[in-house]
Amino acid sequence: MMGRKLKYTGVAILAFAAAVYLNNTSFLAEHREGKPLLLAHRGIAQRFDETGLKNDTCTAARMLPPKHDYLENTIRSMRAGFDAGADVVEVDVHPTTDGQFAVFHDWTLDCRTDGHGVTREHSMVEMKTLDIGYGYTADGGKSFPFRGKGVGQMPTLDEVLSTFPDKHLLINVKSRDPSEGEKLAAVLNGLPAERRIRIIVYGGDEPIDRLRQLAPDIRTASRASLMGCLTGYIGYGWTGILPDDCKNVMMLVPINYAPWLWGWPDRFLKRMQDANTQVFVIGPYHGGGFSTGIDTAERFAQLPDNYSGGIWTNEIETIANLVK
Structure with missing residues (x-):
């Protein structure tokens, strides 16, 4: 009897895992066509030692x-x-x-x-x-x-x-x-x-x-909404239900956090689009504040192939040329 219960439990766990995977894998999502949306932080500006x-x-x-x-x-x-x-x-x-x-x-x-x-x-x-x-x-x-x-x-x-x-x-x-x-x-x-x-x-x-x-x-973003959207989506976004902090806002995604987002990139971007939310990928977050942007060819290369979401950059000329 115990063995049968364990067997059924194992089957249920596998079925649940399969459902979560199918609901979130980007491999089965329709690819979002188009070029990335480029955001020039402060236009073209003088750079400084950060x-x-x-x-x-x-x-x-x-x-x-x-x-x-x-x-x-x-x-x-x-x-x-x-x-x-x-x-x-x-x-x-x-x-x-x-x-x-x-x-x-x-x-x-x-x-x-x-x-x-x-x-x-x-x-x-x-x-x-x-x-x-x-x-x-x-x-x-x-x-x-x-x-x-x-x-x-x-x-x-x-x-x-x-x-x-x-x-x-x-x-x-x-x-x-x-x-x-x-x-x-x-x-x-x-x-x-x-x-x-x-x-x-x-x-x-x-x-x-x-x-x-x-x-x-008006689409908005604040520190509270950014953190609420990011942590909430990582926590239960696998259900397909979006936190309220992810609706009609701007979402900034540190590039080192992106792989942890359910359905990254295409299914995730589609969910955000349906919620009237604009996503911009920024530089990596390491606990001391968000990075300022995707500013180099090396950082740009870390984005998924044919990525079509937003990119936040301080080097618009560099990144625009890479997109072209």
Whole structure:
């Protein structure tokens, strides 16, 4: 009797394992056709030494020897990113004291510009007078190759939206202030529906939660949603049921975690597409924060053959050429 029970138990376990495999193997999934969706982080920007970065590190002061003269978060940089092959360009925003959104990365003005103080505590009129290339140096302050060349180059979000009316944008909210989510929702809700579907917003949990409440059709991402989607899908995605954190969002997938995702790549990507979620693969995660992107030919080669999801990169020209 005991032997028969063990036999039935073994058959049941095998049947369950087979069902899980068939429900999740990508070998039996229809291949997603098309080229990868390329996201240019900060458009085309100056690269910097990423060793030991902290939240308050002045990256302009550790710029690598420049290979071009583009400055991040400028109209010119964004246009160059799209021209190089980007499908999406990422921009950073801060609210201003005169009701605008400034497109600028840093929490303060002191590192990158000739201004001083917290970015959001200034008017857009004032920040239009700043030199956003002022602080860049690749030799410890001996020379500043972009000083004087960035005056008036900090755009508003309205300028970006009007300059690129049919382009896809990823907007990064730099604060944890829920009122910023309200202000941004007011801007985005004023756009036509066909424009809003080309926008994704990510940032702190609090402003993103508020934005979701006020503009529920906008795809979003926050640290909480990213971790919730990733861990939830690894935990029970084999059932085909998606966590709520995986619906109508952006999902960032560290390339070293991708093989652990049920149905990777094609079945997984199809599930996310059906949930109106855009997936971008980023560099490997090792416990100290997400990598910045797929930036080299060696890293690109780690993607599956004929991969058709999203790729997050700081080197759009390199990756776009590899895709071609």
